[in-house]
Amino acid sequence: MTQIAAAKPADADALKLLIESAYRGDSARQGWNHEADILDDERISLAEVEAMLADPAVGLLVARDDDGRLTGCVAVTRKDDTLGYLGTFCVDPQLQSAGLGRKLLDAAENEARSLGLRAMEMTVITQREVLIAWYERRGYRRTGETRPFPVLRDPPLHFAVLEKPLTGA
Template identity: 70%
Template sequence: MSAIERAAPGDAPALKRLLEAAYRGDSARRGWNHEADILDDERVTAEELAGVLADPHTAMLVAREGDALVGCVAVTRKGAHLAYLGMLCVEPALQSSGLGRRLLDAAEERARQDGVAAMEMTVIDSRDVLIAWYERRGYRRTGETRPFPVRRDPPITFAVLEKRLTTA
Protein backbone atom coordinates (compact mmCIF):
# COMPACT_ATOMS: atom_id res chain seq x y z
CA MET A 1 0.00 0.00 0.00
CA SER A 2 1.33 3.41 -0.97
CA ALA A 3 2.28 5.94 1.67
CA ILE A 4 0.62 9.36 1.27
CA GLU A 5 2.62 12.35 2.46
CA ARG A 6 3.28 15.98 1.67
CA ALA A 7 5.51 16.55 -1.36
CA ALA A 8 8.92 18.11 -0.96
CA PRO A 9 10.42 20.67 -3.39
CA GLY A 10 12.81 17.95 -4.61
CA ASP A 11 9.80 15.94 -5.82
CA ALA A 12 9.11 18.46 -8.60
CA PRO A 13 10.77 16.54 -11.49
CA ALA A 14 9.04 13.27 -10.57
CA LEU A 15 5.72 15.09 -10.06
CA LYS A 16 6.02 16.68 -13.50
CA ARG A 17 6.63 13.27 -15.10
CA LEU A 18 3.68 11.76 -13.22
CA LEU A 19 1.28 14.56 -14.16
CA GLU A 20 2.24 14.44 -17.83
CA ALA A 21 2.06 10.62 -17.94
CA ALA A 22 -1.35 10.55 -16.27
CA TYR A 23 -3.02 13.39 -18.20
CA ARG A 24 -1.40 13.60 -21.63
CA GLY A 25 -0.07 11.51 -24.49
CA ASP A 26 -0.13 7.80 -25.19
CA SER A 27 0.99 6.83 -21.69
CA ALA A 28 -2.18 8.41 -20.28
CA ARG A 29 -4.36 6.22 -22.50
CA ARG A 30 -3.35 3.18 -20.41
CA GLY A 31 -5.69 4.51 -17.70
CA TRP A 32 -9.32 5.58 -17.79
CA ASN A 33 -8.81 9.09 -16.40
CA HIS A 34 -6.95 11.19 -18.95
CA GLU A 35 -7.31 14.24 -21.15
CA ALA A 36 -5.16 12.90 -24.00
CA ASP A 37 -8.07 12.90 -26.45
CA ILE A 38 -9.04 16.48 -25.56
CA LEU A 39 -5.71 18.25 -24.96
CA ASP A 40 -2.25 17.67 -26.36
CA ASP A 41 -0.25 20.42 -24.70
CA GLU A 42 1.83 20.32 -21.54
CA ARG A 43 -0.32 19.71 -18.41
CA VAL A 44 1.85 21.86 -16.14
CA THR A 45 5.13 23.67 -16.65
CA ALA A 46 8.07 23.14 -14.33
CA GLU A 47 7.71 26.77 -13.22
CA GLU A 48 3.99 26.37 -12.42
CA LEU A 49 4.72 23.22 -10.43
CA ALA A 50 7.50 24.94 -8.48
CA GLY A 51 5.00 27.69 -7.65
CA VAL A 52 2.46 25.14 -6.40
CA LEU A 53 5.07 23.48 -4.19
CA ALA A 54 6.19 26.85 -2.78
CA ASP A 55 2.67 28.18 -2.16
CA PRO A 56 2.00 28.26 1.61
CA HIS A 57 -1.75 27.90 0.90
CA THR A 58 -1.29 24.66 -1.07
CA ALA A 59 -0.58 21.18 0.22
CA MET A 60 0.62 18.85 -2.55
CA LEU A 61 0.12 15.31 -1.33
CA VAL A 62 1.91 12.43 -3.02
CA ALA A 63 1.61 8.66 -2.95
CA ARG A 64 4.84 6.69 -3.09
CA GLU A 65 5.65 3.10 -3.81
CA GLY A 66 9.24 2.75 -2.76
CA ASP A 67 11.03 5.73 -4.26
CA ALA A 68 8.52 6.19 -7.09
CA LEU A 69 5.72 8.75 -7.06
CA VAL A 70 2.55 6.98 -8.20
CA GLY A 71 -0.13 9.56 -7.39
CA CYS A 72 -0.72 13.12 -6.27
CA VAL A 73 -3.36 15.68 -5.36
CA ALA A 74 -3.17 19.38 -4.51
CA VAL A 75 -5.35 21.11 -1.90
CA THR A 76 -5.33 24.91 -2.06
CA ARG A 77 -7.01 27.02 0.58
CA LYS A 78 -9.15 29.64 -1.18
CA GLY A 79 -10.57 31.37 1.87
CA ALA A 80 -11.69 30.76 5.41
CA HIS A 81 -14.20 28.10 4.41
CA LEU A 82 -13.25 26.90 0.92
CA ALA A 83 -10.45 24.77 -0.55
CA TYR A 84 -9.75 23.86 -4.17
CA LEU A 85 -8.87 20.31 -5.19
CA GLY A 86 -6.62 19.93 -8.23
CA MET A 87 -4.06 17.77 -9.98
CA LEU A 88 -5.52 14.51 -8.68
CA CYS A 89 -3.83 11.79 -10.67
CA VAL A 90 -2.62 8.22 -10.44
CA GLU A 91 0.00 6.44 -12.53
CA PRO A 92 -2.09 5.08 -15.45
CA ALA A 93 -1.19 1.42 -14.83
CA LEU A 94 -2.45 1.78 -11.22
CA GLN A 95 -5.75 3.49 -12.00
CA SER A 96 -8.78 1.56 -10.70
CA SER A 97 -6.66 0.26 -7.79
CA GLY A 98 -8.34 2.50 -5.20
CA LEU A 99 -5.37 4.86 -4.94
CA GLY A 100 -7.29 7.79 -6.43
CA ARG A 101 -9.97 7.35 -3.78
CA ARG A 102 -7.31 7.23 -1.03
CA LEU A 103 -5.72 10.43 -2.37
CA LEU A 104 -9.12 12.14 -2.51
CA ASP A 105 -9.86 11.06 1.06
CA ALA A 106 -6.45 12.36 2.20
CA ALA A 107 -7.07 15.70 0.47
CA GLU A 108 -10.48 16.07 2.10
CA GLU A 109 -9.04 15.17 5.51
CA ARG A 110 -6.28 17.75 5.03
CA ALA A 111 -8.91 20.40 4.25
CA ARG A 112 -10.98 19.40 7.30
CA GLN A 113 -7.88 19.69 9.52
CA ASP A 114 -7.47 23.22 8.18
CA GLY A 115 -11.07 24.02 9.20
CA VAL A 116 -12.38 24.18 5.65
CA ALA A 117 -16.13 23.59 5.23
CA ALA A 118 -16.24 22.85 1.49
CA MET A 119 -14.01 21.62 -1.33
CA GLU A 120 -14.47 22.72 -4.92
CA MET A 121 -12.90 21.62 -8.17
CA THR A 122 -13.25 22.16 -11.88
CA VAL A 123 -13.56 19.35 -14.41
CA ILE A 124 -13.74 19.65 -18.19
CA ASP A 125 -17.49 19.47 -18.67
CA SER A 126 -17.32 16.84 -21.43
CA ARG A 127 -15.64 14.34 -19.07
CA ASP A 128 -18.89 12.69 -17.97
CA VAL A 129 -17.25 9.52 -16.62
CA LEU A 130 -14.91 11.49 -14.38
CA ILE A 131 -17.69 13.80 -13.18
CA ALA A 132 -19.78 10.72 -12.33
CA TRP A 133 -16.82 9.30 -10.33
CA TYR A 134 -16.68 12.49 -8.24
CA GLU A 135 -20.48 12.55 -7.84
CA ARG A 136 -20.35 9.03 -6.38
CA ARG A 137 -17.96 10.48 -3.79
CA GLY A 138 -20.31 13.27 -2.74
CA TYR A 139 -19.39 16.09 -5.13
CA ARG A 140 -22.21 17.96 -6.85
CA ARG A 141 -22.31 20.28 -9.83
CA THR A 142 -22.88 23.83 -8.64
CA GLY A 143 -24.35 24.95 -11.97
CA GLU A 144 -21.39 27.31 -12.43
CA THR A 145 -19.05 26.94 -15.40
CA ARG A 146 -15.67 28.53 -15.97
CA PRO A 147 -13.74 29.06 -19.18
CA PHE A 148 -10.61 27.06 -19.94
CA PRO A 149 -7.59 29.34 -19.30
CA VAL A 150 -6.27 28.95 -22.86
CA ARG A 151 -8.37 29.69 -25.94
CA ARG A 152 -9.27 26.44 -27.73
CA ASP A 153 -11.24 25.61 -30.86
CA PRO A 154 -13.73 24.24 -30.08
CA PRO A 155 -13.94 26.04 -26.74
CA ILE A 156 -13.48 24.04 -23.54
CA THR A 157 -15.52 24.79 -20.44
CA PHE A 158 -15.07 23.61 -16.86
CA ALA A 159 -17.94 22.42 -14.70
CA VAL A 160 -17.58 23.46 -11.05
CA LEU A 161 -18.17 20.71 -8.50
CA GLU A 162 -18.36 21.13 -4.73
CA LYS A 163 -18.61 18.94 -1.64
CA ARG A 164 -19.49 19.98 1.89
CA LEU A 165 -16.82 18.66 4.27
CA THR A 166 -18.59 19.52 7.50
CA THR A 167 -22.10 18.75 8.68
CA ALA A 168 -22.61 22.13 10.35
Protein backbone atom coordinates in the same frame (compact mmCIF):
# COMPACT_ATOMS: atom_id res chain seq x y z
CA MET B 1 2.05 -0.35 0.92
CA THR B 2 1.24 3.13 -0.32
CA GLN B 3 2.33 6.09 1.79
CA ILE B 4 0.60 9.47 1.39
CA ALA B 5 2.43 12.54 2.68
CA ALA B 6 3.26 16.13 1.85
CA ALA B 7 5.34 16.62 -1.29
CA LYS B 8 8.84 18.03 -0.93
CA PRO B 9 10.66 20.49 -3.21
CA ALA B 10 12.93 17.62 -4.31
CA ASP B 11 9.81 15.90 -5.77
CA ALA B 12 9.27 18.61 -8.42
CA ASP B 13 10.80 16.77 -11.40
CA ALA B 14 9.08 13.47 -10.57
CA LEU B 15 5.77 15.30 -10.02
CA LYS B 16 5.98 16.96 -13.43
CA LEU B 17 6.61 13.58 -15.09
CA LEU B 18 3.79 11.91 -13.17
CA ILE B 19 1.27 14.64 -14.00
CA GLU B 20 2.18 14.66 -17.70
CA SER B 21 2.02 10.86 -17.92
CA ALA B 22 -1.40 10.77 -16.26
CA TYR B 23 -3.05 13.52 -18.31
CA ARG B 24 -1.39 13.62 -21.73
CA GLY B 25 -0.10 11.38 -24.50
CA ASP B 26 -0.13 7.65 -25.03
CA SER B 27 0.97 6.89 -21.48
CA ALA B 28 -2.21 8.53 -20.18
CA ARG B 29 -4.34 6.31 -22.39
CA GLN B 30 -3.26 3.32 -20.29
CA GLY B 31 -5.65 4.53 -17.60
CA TRP B 32 -9.31 5.53 -17.69
CA ASN B 33 -8.84 9.07 -16.40
CA HIS B 34 -7.02 11.28 -18.89
CA GLU B 35 -7.40 14.31 -21.15
CA ALA B 36 -5.25 12.88 -23.97
CA ASP B 37 -8.18 12.74 -26.41
CA ILE B 38 -9.14 16.37 -25.68
CA LEU B 39 -5.78 18.12 -25.15
CA ASP B 40 -2.26 17.47 -26.36
CA ASP B 41 -0.22 20.37 -24.99
CA GLU B 42 1.88 20.45 -21.83
CA ARG B 43 -0.31 19.94 -18.74
CA ILE B 44 1.98 21.69 -16.27
CA SER B 45 5.43 23.25 -16.40
CA LEU B 46 8.22 22.50 -13.95
CA ALA B 47 8.06 26.15 -12.84
CA GLU B 48 4.34 25.73 -12.04
CA VAL B 49 5.06 22.60 -9.98
CA GLU B 50 7.84 24.41 -8.10
CA ALA B 51 5.54 27.39 -7.47
CA MET B 52 2.87 25.09 -6.03
CA LEU B 53 5.43 23.48 -3.73
CA ALA B 54 6.56 26.91 -2.50
CA ASP B 55 3.05 28.35 -2.02
CA PRO B 56 1.92 28.22 1.63
CA ALA B 57 -1.73 28.21 0.49
CA VAL B 58 -1.20 24.92 -1.39
CA GLY B 59 -0.93 21.53 0.29
CA LEU B 60 0.40 19.08 -2.29
CA LEU B 61 0.10 15.46 -1.23
CA VAL B 62 1.90 12.60 -2.94
CA ALA B 63 1.46 8.84 -2.85
CA ARG B 64 4.61 6.72 -2.90
CA ASP B 65 5.05 3.01 -3.42
CA ASP B 66 7.38 0.86 -1.30
CA ASP B 67 10.35 1.93 -3.44
CA GLY B 68 9.60 5.63 -2.88
CA ARG B 69 8.36 6.16 -6.45
CA LEU B 70 5.57 8.72 -6.85
CA THR B 71 2.35 7.01 -7.86
CA GLY B 72 -0.18 9.81 -7.41
CA CYS B 73 -0.73 13.36 -6.23
CA VAL B 74 -3.43 15.84 -5.26
CA ALA B 75 -3.34 19.49 -4.26
CA VAL B 76 -5.57 21.33 -1.80
CA THR B 77 -5.47 25.10 -2.18
CA ARG B 78 -7.02 27.36 0.45
CA LYS B 79 -9.35 29.74 -1.42
CA ASP B 80 -10.61 31.52 1.70
CA ASP B 81 -11.36 30.74 5.36
CA THR B 82 -13.91 28.03 4.52
CA LEU B 83 -13.31 26.87 0.93
CA GLY B 84 -10.58 24.64 -0.49
CA TYR B 85 -9.88 23.90 -4.14
CA LEU B 86 -8.97 20.36 -5.20
CA GLY B 87 -6.65 20.14 -8.18
CA THR B 88 -3.60 18.54 -9.77
CA PHE B 89 -5.15 15.19 -8.93
CA CYS B 90 -3.70 12.19 -10.72
CA VAL B 91 -2.73 8.55 -10.38
CA ASP B 92 -0.13 6.71 -12.44
CA PRO B 93 -2.19 5.36 -15.39
CA GLN B 94 -0.96 1.80 -14.80
CA LEU B 95 -2.30 1.93 -11.24
CA GLN B 96 -5.71 3.46 -11.92
CA SER B 97 -8.84 1.55 -10.85
CA ALA B 98 -7.07 0.00 -7.85
CA GLY B 99 -8.36 2.42 -5.17
CA LEU B 100 -5.40 4.82 -4.97
CA GLY B 101 -7.45 7.73 -6.32
CA ARG B 102 -10.04 7.23 -3.60
CA LYS B 103 -7.29 7.14 -0.94
CA LEU B 104 -5.76 10.35 -2.30
CA LEU B 105 -9.16 12.05 -2.41
CA ASP B 106 -9.86 11.02 1.19
CA ALA B 107 -6.43 12.32 2.25
CA ALA B 108 -7.06 15.64 0.48
CA GLU B 109 -10.44 16.05 2.15
CA ASN B 110 -8.93 15.21 5.54
CA GLU B 111 -6.17 17.77 4.90
CA ALA B 112 -8.81 20.39 4.10
CA ARG B 113 -10.75 19.56 7.26
CA SER B 114 -7.56 19.85 9.33
CA LEU B 115 -7.19 23.39 7.94
CA GLY B 116 -10.72 24.21 9.11
CA LEU B 117 -12.16 24.28 5.61
CA ARG B 118 -15.84 23.42 5.35
CA ALA B 119 -16.18 22.75 1.62
CA MET B 120 -14.09 21.61 -1.32
CA GLU B 121 -14.48 22.93 -4.85
CA MET B 122 -13.04 21.63 -8.10
CA THR B 123 -13.40 22.15 -11.82
CA VAL B 124 -13.61 19.40 -14.44
CA ILE B 125 -13.72 19.81 -18.22
CA THR B 126 -17.42 19.39 -19.08
CA GLN B 127 -16.71 16.74 -21.73
CA ARG B 128 -15.26 14.44 -19.06
CA GLU B 129 -18.63 12.99 -17.99
CA VAL B 130 -17.16 9.71 -16.68
CA LEU B 131 -14.83 11.62 -14.35
CA ILE B 132 -17.61 13.95 -13.20
CA ALA B 133 -19.72 10.87 -12.40
CA TRP B 134 -16.81 9.42 -10.35
CA TYR B 135 -16.69 12.61 -8.26
CA GLU B 136 -20.48 12.64 -7.89
CA ARG B 137 -20.33 9.11 -6.45
CA ARG B 138 -17.96 10.55 -3.84
CA GLY B 139 -20.33 13.32 -2.76
CA TYR B 140 -19.40 16.16 -5.11
CA ARG B 141 -22.24 18.00 -6.82
CA ARG B 142 -22.36 20.27 -9.82
CA THR B 143 -23.02 23.82 -8.70
CA GLY B 144 -24.50 24.83 -12.07
CA GLU B 145 -21.58 27.21 -12.61
CA THR B 146 -19.22 26.82 -15.54
CA ARG B 147 -15.91 28.57 -16.10
CA PRO B 148 -14.01 29.10 -19.33
CA PHE B 149 -10.96 26.99 -20.10
CA PRO B 150 -7.86 29.21 -19.75
CA VAL B 151 -6.58 28.50 -23.27
CA LEU B 152 -8.68 29.22 -26.34
CA ARG B 153 -9.69 26.06 -28.18
CA ASP B 154 -11.86 25.30 -31.17
CA PRO B 155 -14.40 24.17 -30.14
CA PRO B 156 -14.19 26.06 -26.83
CA LEU B 157 -13.77 24.06 -23.63
CA HIS B 158 -15.44 24.85 -20.32
CA PHE B 159 -15.12 23.63 -16.76
CA ALA B 160 -18.02 22.39 -14.68
CA VAL B 161 -17.70 23.51 -11.06
CA LEU B 162 -18.31 20.80 -8.44
CA GLU B 163 -18.43 21.23 -4.69
CA LYS B 164 -18.69 19.01 -1.63
CA PRO B 165 -19.41 20.02 1.97
CA LEU B 166 -16.73 18.66 4.30
CA THR B 167 -18.57 19.10 7.57
CA GLY B 168 -20.18 16.05 9.09
CA ALA B 169 -18.34 13.76 6.67
